[in-house]
Amino acid sequence: MAHTYEYPRPALTVDCVVFGFDGEGLQVLLIRRGVEPFLGTWALPGGFVHMEEDLEDAARRELREETSLSDVFLEQLRTFGTPGRDPRGRVVSVAFYALVRPEQHPAKGDTDASEAAWFSATALPPLAFDHREILEAALDRLRGKIRYQPVGFELLPKRFTLSQFQALYEAILGRPLDKRNFRKKLLAFDFLIPLDEFSEGSHRPARLHRFDRRKYDALVRKGFHFEI
Amino acid sequence: MAHTYEYPRPALTVDCVVFGFDGEGLQVLLIRRGVEPFLGTWALPGGFVHMEEDLEDAARRELREETSLSDVFLEQLRTFGTPGRDPRGRVVSVAFYALVRPEQHPAKGDTDASEAAWFSATALPPLAFDHREILEAALDRLRGKIRYQPVGFELLPKRFTLSQFQALYEAILGRPLDKRNFRKKLLAFDFLIPLDEFSEGSHRPARLHRFDRRKYDALVRKGFHFEI
DNA sequence: GCAAAAGTGTTGCTCCTACACCCATGG
DNA sequence: CCATGGGTGTAGGAGCAACACTTTTGC
Structure with missing residues (x-):
């Protein structure tokens, strides 16, 4: 009823932790702030949510505006709202x-x-802000998620070698993996x-491979449980 | 900068999916709405976030006000913001x-x-509202989480039998488990x-057991990975 | 004594881990 | 021909799934 709208309202923003992989280690895309507060400091891309705009749409819009990225894998992490x-x-x-895949990485000046x-x-x-905390939460999520959902493919080129794939997992999990066992399991x-x-x-x-999402989805429907 | 505050702002609420276990099946605590819209319809407990109030604090406050629950396991699920x-x-x-544990369940008239x-x-x-969708998301999360994190204990009495524990897992996973194998693994x-x-x-x-969180935390620190 | 749930071991098999050498290419 | 990364098989052990009967209690 009308009075519910008389509550003072917090401002609402979205922030994106953008992960990439360069073949060596996990990377994060940051932007340098051009306005106060924290003028000149590095920050996560993000900004205010428009009225009549879905949250995910807002995140995609900010990504496009601030980093020229589009068509990327995007998933909600969680909401940060501590006063102060x-x-x-x-x-x-x-x-x-x-x-984001390497071929999607924005070029300099992009x-x-x-x-x-x-x-x-x-x-x-x-x-x-608290962007360090958000970033750490995203890292935790990614490390957990990559073990039981095949999201690694979203960080590699569409066509990739098994060694690239292994390097990605080693980078994210932070430990070396046995080449033969890794390939055997994956294949x-x-x-x-x-x-x-x-x-x-x-x-x-090295032979290139691609991820067959159709086949993966079919396996999942049959109760298949991915885990590395 | 002042103008960032001139954006129109969405109203911000919290909603809680409260799970319980009665020994038979998974349960959800709902409240009947006393105001429009959806007057008389069942809904998730929740309400508006106060200025200067942390999100989790708001959720705990609403739980206390609407269901007299306190000191429960509470974790953020995700944020729902589709316009409309x-x-x-x-x-x-x-x-x-x-x-929530059975001994925490609010009595009638509580x-x-x-x-x-x-x-x-x-x-x-x-x-x-979209509370059905929120509830389904919470169910998915619980089903996933219970497999690799020992949250099941939060739904059982502090002291429980292994059969209760097995019944809980069978209810959440939706399939029968072998008694001997389950007990062997758990112990x-x-x-x-x-x-x-x-x-x-x-x-x-039946012999009662309790969960030793201290021991569990120590195992996790040593790299232990719970999975049922 | 019977109904109901608690409790208990073994075996076969699958899957995981550990491990070392040859191959193809570019320079 | 050498440096670099790609590619391959096996054996031992751990952990998982399948499986049935005896025990304890209340009524």
Whole structure:
């Protein structure tokens, strides 16, 4: 009823933790703030939610505006609303995390006005607001999720080598994995399609594979439980 | 900057999916709405977030006010903000789920004014707003979580029998489990303490156990990974 | 003494882990 | 021909699933 609308309302924002993988380690895309507060400090891309705009749409819009990213894997993380997390007053932020493939990575100068850059997830600069806490929560989620859901593919090129895949898992889980066992297990799942294409490089070419989402979805419907 | 505050703001609420277990099946605590919209319809307990109030605090306050529950396991689920989910206008709701032990269940008449009641998770009445969707999301989360985190204990009495524990898992996972294998696995984890107390009833008494959180936390720190 | 739930071991099999060498290519 | 990463099989052990009967109690 009308009076419910007389409550003072917090401001509502979205923030995105954007993960990438460069073949070596996990990376995070940050933007340098162009306004106060925290002018000049690195921060997660994000901004205010419009009225009449779905939360996920707001996150995608901010990603597009601030980092020129679109069509990425995006999932809600959780909402951060501790009073005092924003010096301007009560601001509640719905956090998302995104996974982007190397071929989607924005080129330098791709982002307008504000500066955007990739940082290693293990060597982060100081961040604005409580963005460090949000980022750590996203890292925890990713580390948990990657073990029992095949989200790793969202961080690799559409066509990838098994070694790339293994390097990704080693980077995220933070420990070395046995090459033979890893490949055996992965191929046994039977949702990777070996292609007749090979990587290029100065050494022996590696066979490329792609993820067969259709087959994976079918397996899941049959009660299959992915786990690495 | 001042102008950031001139954005129109959605109203912000919290809603709680409260799970219980009666020894037979999973249950959900609902309240009957006493105001429009959806007057008289069953709904999740919840309400508006106060300025200067943390989100989790708001959820606990609403639980206390509407269901007299306190000191329960409570965790954020996710935030629902699709425009149109509330006929009164833009309302964004941060959803939580709670797990309560039988001895915490509110007695009839314990809740003031509004009516509260437990429903079987498999026989729910029509719900207000998008609360059905929130509830399904909470069920999914619980089913996933219970497999790799020992949250089941939060739904059982402090002291419980292994059969109760098995019945809980069977109810949530929706399939029968082998008694001997279940007990063997559970006891091998070594974080259940067998007590010298026994259940009462008209048949052979069962030994009571309790969960040793201290031991469990220590195992987790050593890299232990719970999974049933 | 009977109905009802508690409690208990073994076996076969599957899946996991550990482990080392040859292959293909570019330079 | 050398440096670099790609690719492959096996054996031992751990853990999982399948399975049935005896015990204790209240009535």
